[in-house]
Amino acid sequence: MQAHIQTVKTLLDALPYIRRFYGETIVIKYGGAAQIDPALKDKFAQDVTLLSLVGMKPVIVHGGGKSITELSSQLGIKAEFRNGLRVSDRDSLRVAQMVLCGEINTEIVSMLNDHGGKAIGINGKDGGFVKAQAIEGLGFTGEVREVNPDLILRLIEDRFVPVIAPIASSNEPSHPGFNINADTMASAIAGAIRAKKVIFMTDTAGVLDKEKKLLRSLSRADVEALKADSTIVGGMIPKVDSALEAIKYGVEKAHILDGRVEHALLLEIFTSQGISTEITR
Numbered sequence: 702m703q704a705h706i707q708t709v710k711t712l713l714d715a716l717p718y719i720r721r722f723y724g725e726t727i728v729i730k731y732g733g734a735a736q737i738d739p740a741l742k743d744k745f746a747q748d749v750t751l752l753s754l755v756g757m758k759p760v761i762v763h764g765g766g767k768s769i770t771e772l773s774s775q776l777g778i779k780a781e782f783r784n785g786l787r788v789s790d791r792d793s794l795r796v797a798q799m800v801l802c803g804e805i806n807t808e809i810v811s812m813l814n815d816h817g818g819k820a821i822g823i824n825g826k827d828g829g830f831v832k833a834q835a836i837e838g839l840g841f842t843g844e845v846r847e848v849n850p851d852l853i854l855r856l857i858e859d860r861f862v863p864v865i866a867p868i869a870s871s872n873e874p875s876h877p878g879f880n881i882n883a884d885t886m887a888s889a890i891a892g893a894i895r896a897k898k899v900i901f902m903t904d905t906a907g908v909l910d911k912e913k914k915l916l917r918s919l920s921r922a923d924v925e926a927l928k929a930d931s932t933i934v935g936g937m938i939p940k941v942d943s944a945l946e947a948i949k950y951g952v953e954k955a956h957i958l959d960g961r962v963e964h965a966l967l968l969e970i971f972t973s974q975g976i977s978t979e980i981t982r
């Protein structure tokens with residue numbers, strides 16, 4: 702009996718958060734450890750299914766940097782990065798597309814569906830809904846120019862959970878398309894569909910200071926200072942830049958969340974303090 706009462710209390714504790722986010726769209730960038738460890742993957746799938754079934758509208762954008770680097774090296778293609786962004790020649794783009802669309806996307810879709818979700822996998826080439834252009838010096842790694850929100854909005858209206866691979870089309874005919882950093886893809890999509898929140902799941906506690914202490918809340922000025930003194934480097938650069946972009950587009954809050962923590966998503970959304978680094982206006 703006591704245990705049942707506890708269950709009911711736990712549900713009631715979640716009620717204010719369910720009410721606050723009911724019907725709201727939350728873009729989740731799924732990357733880092735949460736995307737690799739089998740136990741964490743399973744918990745992520747449970748969390749997303751729960752969010753969806755209590756009336757929130759999660760949209761997943763996934764990364765896959767580690768798997769792309771791994772397969773590239775097996776094929777004798779060297780991975781190269783500039784400011785945290787991958788340099789893609791034609792072969793690296795092929796590998797990125799195979800890994801992201803062929804392997805990771807389908808795996809996430811199955812995982813969500815196994816847990817009772819209604820997931821559907823797409824990438825920016827579907828209906829040409831994400832158009833990109835080249836970034837000087839990065840080959841086929843591109844930046845998003847334009848997102849047509851209609852396809853995603855239709856899917857979420859029908860209660861599907863869109864799972865989006867960060868590959869985009871080009872405006873030029875017969876162009877092979879672009880590999881997009883998943884963080885920038887997530888923020889562009891969050892802006893286009895007017896998401897309430899964007900959450901970047903990764904494999905650190907959040908944004909850390911020079912002493913490796915978690916920073917709980919950052920403004921644009923804080924982020925610029927941390928980049929200027931090289932506290933924020935590598936893969937964290939596109940992440941914080943994307944968080945700021947999303948906010949500029951009108952998303953209320955961006956979070957950089959520790960995907961190594963079990964049920965990190967529920968801890969972030971259903972508790973008052975959360976566990977992430979928050980980037981706010």
Ligand SMILES: Nc1ncnc2c1ncn2[C@@H]1O[C@H](COP(=O)(O)OP(=O)(O)OP(=O)(O)O)[C@@H](O)[C@H]1O
Pocket residue numbers: 731732733734763764765766767883884902903904905907908909910932933934935936937938940
């Ligand atoms: N100040 C900082 N605080 C925390 N992490 C930082 C900081 N500066 C750089 N990093 C690095 O950024 C990394 C996160 O970005 P990374 O691109 O490696 O992962 P991801 O974006 O989660 O995954 P993927 O790129 O595969 O989608 C951390 O693992 C850490 O090494």
Ligand SMILES: [Mg+2]
Pocket residue numbers: 732764766884936
């Ligand atoms: Mg990254």
